[in-house]
């Protein structure tokens with residue numbers, strides 16, 4: 001369980017979060033969305049306890065693992081030394097994370113010489129050294145190659161059955177793929193807190209490039225080369241493809257034109 005009750009917070013005299021309230025009782029992945037500077041990182045910092053709020057109450061049951069955006073790794077240590085150091089402080093066995101986060105080849109490298117993605121892998125390894133009840137993950141897949149990003153998403157999805165995970169991301173496709181709930185923060189205030197399914201189902205827009213004029217066959221309109229169709233459910237794509245194939249129309253391309261989550265940030 002995690003609850004924020006009329007929490008205001010900021011830096012110096014500047015208030016960044018204004019009366020933020022929400023309660024999380026169910027396990028799952030809560031995607032925290034918002035424009036740059038909206039207050040996502042500040043929200044996570046307040047929950048993690050590294051930034052004391054100006055006012056309000058925070059209730060947390062269980063321990064918290066925090067993947068910070070700006071976590072300072074010990075630059076002079078090697079990857080291996082840093083993992084041993086973290087495990088002495090917070091517990092856990094480095095051997096359990098070395099393979100999981102593909103750190104084998106960089107164990108002897110100094111942290112100061114790592115790429116951004118390698119640093120991210122190490123920061124993730126630190127968070128997953130130990131088992132927590134609540135995970136706060138600030139852009140966990142940023143700077144990762146697509147293979148590792150996909151593995152991290154799978155790991156997070158499998159964990160989410162028994163954990164509360166708050167996840168910030170600017171990747172709306174990723175958010176849609178793995179999120180159970182979406183929390184939108186707009187200029188320091190919560191503007192939406194909803195199951196992601198309800199948002200997914202609202203509208204789905206695809207564009208089709210094909211060998212024939214589709215306006216005589218389907219409901220929609222042309223935008224450039226693409227015939228654009230609004231669907232209520234992504235599964236409707238299947239019947240459209242079948243219909244076009246039945247008419248011997250060649251489909252060159254089908255793409256998603258707009259992600260419904262985008263609308264939440266406007």
Ligand SMILES: Nc1ncnc2c1ncn2[C@@H]1O[C@H](COP(=O)(O)OP(=O)(O)OP(=O)(O)O)[C@@H](O)[C@H]1O
Nearest residue numbers: 011012014016034035036037038039040041042043
């Ligand atoms: N250490 C700090 N000192 C002063 N102001 C800060 C500090 N950190 C953040 N801010 C300000 O607080 C506001 C919210 O920042 P925050 O990092 O929480 O936003 P965010 O939603 O995580 O943004 P982004 O998507 O760009 O990472 C911004 O206006 C930012 O300039």
